[in-house]
Amino acid sequence: MGAEVLSVSVDSVFVHKVWNDIELSKMIGHDIPFMMCSDQDGSIGRAYGIYDEDSGVETRGRFIIDPDGIIQGFEVLTPPVGRNVSESLRQLQAFQLVRATGGAEVTPSGWKPGKQTLKPGTDLVGNVWKAWKVEQAFED
């Protein structure tokens, strides 16, 4: 998918190194492949609206940024609940498809790679019910 992943927390790069070395690298069998960024004053988190001033940490904000530097999507969770990586990848693939087709194809609810897209146009107005069924949103 060719995306660059950046992780950000308020920890120093030294703590990132130790976390990578003593725990994460053992979890995955090699070094963390992406850049682990440090935001010790919370300024990046504030700019993205996900810095929690009360506890002094960043919440689980995830942003998909396109090759032009435009934010295409984001999701923010409070600390105790982890993310769904497959959902982030699904969204990335959907945004990449839309970009590759110049918007000629769009992805309906529940879309995954290989599933049906829709082609917006005058013929489709009022006719989505013929081209796409609600059940498709729930199918794998």
Place this chain on the structure above:
Amino acid sequence: MPEESKPGCQRPPIQKMNVETDISTEPVKEAKKSMIRVGKPAPNFTTRAFHQGKFKNIGLSELKGKWVILCFYPGDFTFV
């Protein structure tokens, strides 16, 4: 006596000193928060990073031309 606190993903609020300058900076922070919107440019930043055994300086703008997934999290050694 300081009490032992249990480790968790949710950090308790920090008791911050009541600094008066906080009041004057508050509207600026609020303005920045409202800037994040889909379809709008991602705020640029430069910072230090740890990457495969090395410390690096990275700017978001250096990644123009690539898709970027930017993930914030509460802290190293948190559990989920």
